[in-house]
Amino acid sequence: MKIRFTKEVLNAVEPSNQRQRIKDAKVEGLVLEVLPSGRKSFRVYKRVKGQKSPVNVTLGQYPSLTIENARKLALSTLEKIAHGINPNEQAKVEAKAQITLHEVFHDYLSQKELSQSSLRGYNQIFNTYLNDWHTTPIANLTETMIKERHSSLSCTSRAQADYCMRVLRALFNFAQFEYKDSQDRPIYLYNPVKILSHKRQWNHVPRKQTRLTHxxxxxLLETLEVMRQETDPFTFAVCDFVEIALFTGLRKSELLCLKWEDVDFNEQTFSLTETKNGEKLELPMSNHLLTIFQRRREHTDNDYVFQAENDYGYIREPKKVIQKIEKQSEVNFTLHDLRRTFTSIAEQLRVGTYTLKRLLNHKTGRNDVTAGYTILTAKELSKATEEISLEMLSM
Known part of the structure; x- marks a missing residue:
């Protein structure tokens, strides 16, 4: 049915049990769609040569959108269609072009398999240093804004400033491949964080070199032994955790969530499932480590090696107890210092490179062909583990 649209005519149209499409006699392709609910909407309904389905573009609801304005929008839409532009696809691209930093961050986290420690780090950076940009479309983030934010953060922490920009760079790289137009071409062609490299503004904070002396x-070991004798279960568990961290060189996140189901006393091994690189790792226990694990078993009654009375069931943050350990031992250290200490002692003992990489759960590069043929089991790592352990105990 084709009629000349007027207020009187459109107001008189009554809904039926089925959807109705009434064509405008003045503008070819403009229709009024009437739903059984009574809602009336203007649309452009146009068949295009070479396409199976007609282009169906919603213009707005009647009477909020007047007949005159509907005709103007219809003519503009029909012109785009005549030039090969699909207004629906264009609207999707325009919506993607206005996507906010918060939306990109959410999409990024939903598609990336990050470790718990990396996830905490990303959230901390995003919510602390980029919180005022959350609702800003990423297309509006300019090189000048990037430079100024990096410079401002560098006044407080040069390392955190670089970390923040690395997170932001990752989000822009993700957006470049994630959001595309109807021809599968990237909407975002440039990463503004690159300006920091062009201007040589990265801080490049050098890696720490601190480790424990003999x-x-x-x-430290003497203090841990004393504190275990006169303290509460939580501090006791943290003391054991610190000692195991020293004798294994493992990361905090890899150790704290260790479960008893992953500890094999018969084989004298334990397995890490929550690792930074996502790969499960089975490691041997030295005789000294075996003693500590046996002691932990006697002091726990849930699934976790480092049990704690909280919602998680295991220690989440040992920082306060570690500060007490530092004070009593008069040894200032970070957990990464323990990792560097373990690595340094292993190097002094001339532990093989691939053995040490495996003990530390470091990935080898794709172009390292030899690494692909070097398969080291827990049994083959046990000799090195025992040597490192005995060296530490002899100090």
Whole structure:
């Protein structure tokens, strides 16, 4: 049915049990769609040569959208269609072009398999240093804004400033491949964080070189033993955690969520499932580590090696107890210092490179062909583990 649209005519149209499409006699392709609910909407309904389905574009609801304005929008839409532009696809692209930083961050996290520690780090950066940009379309983030934010953060922490920009760079790289137009072409062609490289503004904070000396290792072990004798279960567990971290060189996130189901006393091994690189790792226990694990077994009654009375069932943050350990031992250290200490002692003992990489759960590069043929089991790693353990105990 084709009629000349007027207020009187459109107001008189009554809904039926089925959807109705009434064509405008003045503008070819403009229709009024009437739903059984009574809602009336203007649309452009146009068949295009070479396409199976007609282009169906919603213009707006009647009477909020007047007949005159509907005709103007219809003519503009028909012109785009005549030039090969699908207004629906164009609207999707325009919506993607206005996607906010928060939306990109959410999409990024939903598609990336990040470790719990990386996830916490990303959230901390995003919510602390980029919180005022959450609702900003990423297309509006300019090189000048990037430079100024990096410079401002560098006044407080040069390392955090670089970390923040690395997170932001990752989000832009993700957006470039994630959001595309109807021809599968990227909407975002440029990463503004690259300006920091062009201007040589990255801080490039050098890697820390701190580790425990022989004397400090001895003082630390003595303090841990004393604190275990006169303290509460939580502190007791943290002391065991610190000692195991020293004798394995493993990361905090890899150790704290260790479950008893992953500890094999018969084989004298334990397996890490929550690792930074996502790969499960089976490691041997030295005789000293075996003693610590046996002690932990006696002091726990749930699924976790480092049990704690909280919603998680295991220790989440040992920072306060570690501060007490530092104070009593007079040895200042970070958990990464323990990792560097383990690595340094292994190097002094001339532990093989691939053995050490495996003990530390480091990935080898794709172009390292030899690494692909070097398969080291827990049994083959046990000799190195025992040597490192005995070296530490002799200090």
């Amino acid at each position: 004397t400090e290792i001895k003082k």
